[in-house]
Amino acid sequence: MPGATTPDSPPSPAPSNVPELGLVPDAVTLGAPESRVLVIATGGTICMKRGLNGYVPERNFMNLLSPRPSFNDHSNQPPMPCYADAVNAEALTYLPSLRTPLSTYNRHVRFSVLEFDPLLDSSSINAKGWGEIARSIERNYQLFDAFVVLHGTDSLAYTASALGFMIGSLGKAIIFTGSQAPMTELQSDATDNLLGSLIIAGHFMIPEVCLYFGFKLFRGNRVTKSNSVAFNAFSSPNHPPLATVGINITINWNLITRPSTLTPFHISKYPPGTAHVACLRIFPGILPEMIEGVLKLEGLRGLVLETFGSGNAPEDGRLLEVLRQGVEDGIVIVNVTQCMTGSVCPLYAAGTALARTGVVFGMDMTTEAALTKLSCLLADPNLSVQEIRSMMSRSLRGEITEQTLMSFAHPPQLQKISQQQALGPKQAALSVLAYAIKKGDEIGVREALKQAKAEGEGWLLNEFDYAGFTPLHIAATSPSLAILREFLSQGASVHLRNHDGHTPLYLAADAGKLDNVKLLRESGAHLHTEEIELATILRGRLEAGSGKAICWEMAGA
Incomplete structure (x- = not known):
């Protein structure tokens, strides 16, 4: 939730200025090295x-x-x-x-x-x-x-x-x-x-x-x-x-x-090129031949069209025909507004006329975002022109504002705990999660995460308790692989470290949870630089080929 982050850290035991059930700020790695x-x-x-x-x-x-x-x-x-x-x-x-x-x-x-x-x-x-x-x-x-x-x-x-x-x-x-x-x-x-x-x-x-x-x-x-x-x-x-x-x-x-796919960090195999994408600003009196000249540039595959207001252009039949022909030739044309603030939307006939030619609404993307996004998508040979057109009007990295439905109700279990223990919403949510994780209650975990996400409470995923543990640290040693997968698919960070400076991957390996280690590694987890030396020492003390030794090896020790 928005708010000033406080400097309180979670040393153990908790200092007097941190309540017993208090929480430290979301995703701030306090107390760690x-x-x-x-x-x-x-x-x-x-x-x-x-x-x-x-x-x-x-x-x-x-x-x-x-x-x-x-x-x-x-x-x-x-x-x-x-x-x-x-x-x-x-x-x-x-x-x-x-x-x-x-x-x-x-x-x-x-x-x-x-x-x-x-x-x-x-x-x-x-x-x-x-x-x-x-x-x-x-x-x-x-x-x-x-x-x-x-x-x-x-x-x-x-x-x-x-x-x-x-x-x-x-x-x-x-x-x-x-x-x-x-x-x-x-x-x-x-x-x-x-x-x-x-x-x-x-x-x-x-x-x-x-x-x-x-x-x-x-x-x-x-x-x-x-x-x-x-x-x-x-x-x-x-x-x-x-x-x-x-x-x-x-x-x-x-x-x-936050990432919601169980894949490690990577950069695209298909580096973007800018030579095959152009940008053209509409102005009063622009001639169709000018736009046609741009669309006929050799190798052009994409065009960002900066239009008036909410996505309007001159209602010129010849101009619209030039754009329609460009779309039919396989060029992806994206409509963004020249205005600093606002969005391209079908409010006026001049804007809907562009859409009927096959021009894609860029919504509230900046010109910079539209051009680089189009360049990256066109570089991927596995994407068809139709797929690229569809993806240009959808948010891939938060570049487009998407409307979401608002929820006004807390889950019953949150209300019950808040009433019984007089906890705030953060404390109640974390208590529900910790209890569900320890019980192996997969349904309870999913419901708590779903409700928090609907209310925009991103803090729930990476919240620390007073001991410096996030729910993912707890799930890393949980017997339920499904719960760990649920946290990862919802975007919980695999890189946060607890009060002792340990990542969830370290805890999973130390507990001998081989399946948990595998899943964390598949999701991009790695041992922190400061953990590797100790992990290597611990691995060296174990019998080669033992279950725990295999865990450490898979973790990267």
């Missing part, structure tokens, strides 16, 4: 300095951060392992690391910087650059808790959108940021943007591709650059921020999307 974040510096203004002819790229970004107390507690942290070689993907290198001072959540964020060579110009980036960023994340996915990507602002909204569609089953935060002025300038937003990104990435398990700018965290495929000079350069006109940063950090947990 320090977080590890990889900062991927691709280029942009944030990585520049003032030169004789203006701003120029400056390498060794880590040297800018080292003297700054906000980024360095001077604890002389050792280097962190990283796969930094794009040519030799198996070559493990060690990058210098810094650690932030202790946050109000009693955590440090330790980070290293992986610099692209050469640094990319954001105004010249294309699908190849998107692929390089995605592969850097893929190679290091199991080594870090989250990722922050430094990027130029000109095309930042396009890259953030593209990465969201290229990546599947994401379980960790990927946060894009940049700045309007370099880190080296006295008047700059660079420090606030990078530090805010690091704090959110290092403390909260938000499994989305996001963009952080001006003290706000946005869904990456919802943003557009709306100001070229102000520090609040980006807007998300049709979707609220996922988080806002002030004295407190407010996370809108009910807006966070």
Whole structure:
């Protein structure tokens, strides 16, 4: 639920300021060991300095951060392992690391910087650059808790959108940021943007591709650059921020999307191309021949059409015929509005006329999201044109606002527990889940999750109790595989760590639950870097081939 996240952590025993049945915030990894974040510096203004002819790229970004107390507690942290070689993907290198001072959540964020060579110009980036960023994340996915990507602002909204569609089953935060002025300038937003990104990435398990700018965290495929000079350069006109940063950090947990397929993290096998997709803005007096010229470009397979208002275009019979012919030729044409706020919908005859030609309504997608989504879908040879048209009007990564029915009733068991124990809705829901898990009550678990989802209570999936356990930690050692599968299919995070710093996978292996370990691994779980050494020691003490030894081996020890 929306609300300011408090700095209370769940040490054991619980401190006096945490009620016995109190809950700590959803998906904040409090009390666990320090977080590890990889900062991927691709280029942009944030990585520049003032030169004789203006701003120029400056390498060794880590040297800018080292003297700054906000980024360095001077604890002389050792280097962190990283796969930094794009040519030799198996070559493990060690990058210098810094650690932030202790946050109000009693955590440090330790980070290293992986610099692209050469640094990319954001105004010249294309699908190849998107692929390089995605592969850097893929190679290091199991080594870090989250990722922050430094990027130029000109095309930042396009890259953030593209990465969201290229990546599947994401379980960790990927946060894009940049700045309007370099880190080296006295008047700059660079420090606030990078530090805010690091704090959110290092403390909260938000499994989305996001963009952080001006003290706000946005869904990456919802943003557009709306100001070229102000520090609040980006807007998300049709979707609220996922988080806002002030004295407190407010996370809108009910807006966070989570993976619901039991598959591990992956990037698309079919990298998107931008050459076969075009964008055309409708204007008063546009000639049908102009649109026809675009549609006849060699190799064109998709067109994003920016129209007036709610999706309107000139009611010109010749223009409509040109669009109809383009659709019949197999070109996917998507209609998005030129307006900052609003949606394409069939309110006017001028808009429904476009729909009758076969043009797809893009609803409230931004131009950036529509273009990158269309590019990614067209790259997949397994999708037909009709399937792509259908998918363009459906939300795949939260890029389209979908209407949902509202429920006003709590399940009877929640009402009963709340009345008997005077618990709030969070406490009652967690009590119902814990009781159902321990009993192996599959129906009870499904009903509680279903009701919470209907009410938009995303907190139920990844809620911590005062001991630092989520329901998935409990389900990981449950005798009911169906319950564990239910949590995973509903989007419970496999990467959250309990008070002792352990993931659900570690607990399942330690309990000798082979089937649970298999299912968690299939869903993208892996041992945290700090768990592997201990897990390997425990495995070495067991008889080779024993059930528990096999569990540890399958877990990755």
